[in-house]
Amino acid sequence: MSFGVMLVEGIVGGFAPPTPKKIIQIQNLDEGATITQQTLVPESGNDYHMQSANVSTEELASIGEKIKQTLKDLPTEHPPGSEDIYGLDIAIRFASDDFEWINGK
Numbered sequence: 001m002s003f004g005v006m007l008v009e010g011i012v013g014g015f016a017p018p019t020p021k022k023i024i025q026i027q028n029l030d031e032g033a034t035i036t037q038q039t040l041v042p043e044s045g046n047d048y049h050m051q052s053a054n055v056s057t058e059e060l061a062s063i064g065e066k067i068k069q070t071l072k073d074l075p076t077e078h079p080p081g082s083e084d085i086y087g088l089d090i091a092i093r094f095a096s097d098d099f100e101w102i103n104g105k
Contacts, residue, residue: 003028003064003096010040011084011091011105019046028060067094071101081105
């Protein structure tokens, strides 16, 4: 199962636009799977420490299906991706060949 998921912490801003504190991306594509994490360096404003790893597509296939089954039953805002309806300062985006789910900005 090909899919991508992105988790972003720090999506709520005020007067100024938000600066994400952490971004985690998981890509499980036919040609391989990668996990990337970017973490805001404290007091830097916009510098990120980045880590990444390659994993087997088989390891992520069952995880992607579990995420899909969980998310399909959760409500989202309308239009999807327009606000943080759960109030957790976190955005979640999941997309596969036959399903897409977005919460947060």
